[in-house]
Amino acid sequence: MRELEYPFDAGGIIRRRKALRKALLAENTARVRKKIAVLGGSTTSDIVKILELFLLDAGIEPEFYESEYAQYYQDALFPPEALLAFAPDLIFVHTTSRNITHWPELADPPEAVEEKLGAELEKFRAVWAGLEETFHCPILQNNFEKPFYRLLGNRDAWDPHGRVNFVNRLNQAFAAHAQEHTGFYLNDVDYLSADYGLRRWADPAFWNLYKYAMCFEAIPAFASNAAHVIKSIFGRNKKVLALDLDNTLWGGVVGDDGVEGIDIGQENGVAQSYYEFQSYLKQVKSLGVLLTVCSKNDEENALAGLNHPEGALRPEDFILIKANWENKDRNIAETAAQLDLLPESVVFADDNPAEREIVRTQLPGVAAPEMEGVENYIATLDRNGYFETTTLSEDDLKRNEMYKANVLRAAEQASFGDYSAYLKSLEMRAVIDDFLPIYLARITQLANKSNQFNLTTKRYTVEEMEQVFHSENYVRLYGKLVDKFGDNGVVSVVIGRVEGPVLDIELWLMSCRVLKRDMELAMLDRLAERCAARGVQTLRGHYYPTAKNGMVKELYASFGFAKTGEDQRGSTWELPLSGYEPRCKVIEIAGNDQ
């Protein structure tokens, strides 16, 4: 929703909250429901109300539990019945510097300051350990905003007695905890309050009157920031950044001004700003975000501009280059289709408001932020948190290579008349076996973001996936696919629960980047083999329809399963394993290295 996109009008969001909420709920979008417990050290009421808007906008329909006023510690260590029954999918510990109880005094000897630091950290570690043990779900924790006054002036920053120094050390310890614990995430209030302006952020009137951790008008910025982390945890990040060229990646119009006439490089301030933006995009790409071009230009001119010797980006940095005179919404839709992604995975960056408007209206769900003035481009993309990084798997870092290989495969496919001859020519090799610890992050990530080739769309937190991993009651398979163009990484996951002679398949998913490669047959072959070895006689699968998984509606039927039931939730299918013959003829299948 436009009103919730950076740069937003915070006052307007506060004032029109009810109307915005109504409009969001009226949108016809599929949302996942998530239960979020907010344990506060300060008032949480309006935080939750505004957070709801940003989450709805990100495709999450939240249900909230709020602790009684400032009961975060008690709720974590002695969870009340209501919180236990609520069974949160995520816990947000909303604390502030105002909740720090062991501040150093000027007269404290060094050991006393250390003790106080330790005591303060102990309090929070107890909270986290308590929550982890009871709830096994992701924890989102605020770090601390800097104090709003400095008793020692600038010395406050370095003297251990200074509150600024103390807060910095606490924040470092929080960061260390995040580094060491999966499923623990920071809401970086320290950065956010600086970005907003600490003096306004920490306006003491709001604490003293209403016990709010920040000034009222900062709540939308705060909620937006927290929502970025939450939607990233629940797999709602964008994946593609489609970029216009003229006056977006460089100043001027390459078709009119010629390559030598565009602003990019070190010549002047404007050229440097575009260069800085291109360098930023190169970093965005390194996160695994797919860059594409969507420009009204002759391709020849587009490539000439991208090959400008002073530019930071090269044509090879883009997965797809759409430089033509078609309407941009059509180019974006095609871009998504070619990458086997939904249009809503795309962010469209264009300096031209008319182009943004066409894309917004024709392709609801595509984000088209206000790119106004090259000096604001980075902040606009960055503050919108489209690509907020909570997990960073090996696959993310290699994603661009993998998609590039896909484009090459498509070209090769066109040269084969017979599809199975093409599949054989790919020289595919798969590793399909029980989970390995190094792949757990990727497996969890896949489970949380795969929507299309996903039979049940069951989601798992990191903690739940670890439980599955350590349990004897499951047959687990991950599948990794390599071919002559490159390594696709882990692309398929199957989890089945052994119930006597039956394996109940609670998750079957595959990344759309390996559609139509017979990888699903390879997975089925391995599953049948592993089940037979455990004495399982029947496979039972479920198909739960969603707005996005229509492509696998008939998957079990195509495998030869018989439909055994149907209810509101979906259909159930079974396949007896006696006499099972392997189906996959085009992939060489191996197991984990011993």
Add this chain to the structure above:
Amino acid sequence: MDMREIFTRLNRVFQEVFDDRSIRVGPDTTADDIDDWDSLEHITLISAVEQEFRMKFKMGEISGMRNVGEMAEIIAERAR
């Protein structure tokens, strides 16, 4: 800015905050007259009024206002 203009604008703010086009506020309107006007919504209201008139209430004023009329008087004084 005369009182009539202040009340017209206040009325619009109230309608937006409570998402209710039927609201009509007058000098004697209090929190008891509007269903959703509780202590939590009060903060939203104050913030929205401040934004509308580009002014800030002082801490003492926020807890001291007894009805919309008193709010309008502070606005009239501050907005001079």
